[in-house]
Amino acid sequence: MTAYALAHLHTPTTNEDVLTYLERIGATLTPFGGEFIVHGPQVEVREGEWPGTVVIIAFPDLDAARSWYDSPEYQEILHLRTDHIAGSAILFDGVRAGHDPAKMAAAIRAAR
Template identity: 40%
Template sequence: MKTKRSLLLAVLAGTSIGALPAMSLYAQAASAAKPPAFYISEFELTDAEGIRPYSAAVESTFAPFGGRYVVRGGKVTSLEGEPTKRIVMIAFPSMEQAQAWYDSPKYREIMPIRHRSAKSRVFIVEGVAK
């Protein structure tokens, strides 16, 4: 009886001790995961023709930084306050990648087109890590 009990305790202890490194690695990986970031632009077009070159080129500037459209225009329903005219949201893997895109020479080259063709408010917002 004592042998079975000792064997059971040894198996439980070994399993617990073996699980500790795995749990530690999982915790390290989870804490190393960076939260996503979102570029959000609220804007009102002032020159629909003038924005066309920007619209045609902008995706090619953010895709290399891991960016992808989440919202690109579409219907806006205001639940509280004045509705914005148009919203664009681009998801990035991290704040660093979103900022690197925004500061990139390719994006800076086309940014003046947006400034001339729209009134806008632009943000980069950190999301929630998975």
């Protein structure tokens, strides 16, 4: 099942460290099958608050996402972003093909 890394970057900024991070992150993704799905667009907020922007990276599975994040290569450059940009990062599974939220609701109702 495809898994994702999502970063909500609250205070996106550009400086030499961030540019170096951007130059190097691609090479850290390749061994784990990671690829950018979304990378820093202007967001249109429809509900709540969302300061900043978002980054989403897809991986073949959650183990690959974890292995990438924990890899020495990524950990070596991570501070180049986190020292300058406040934000949050999460890893999570996607849904299986054919995901049906109505069936999900029925299963939750049945379990109650």
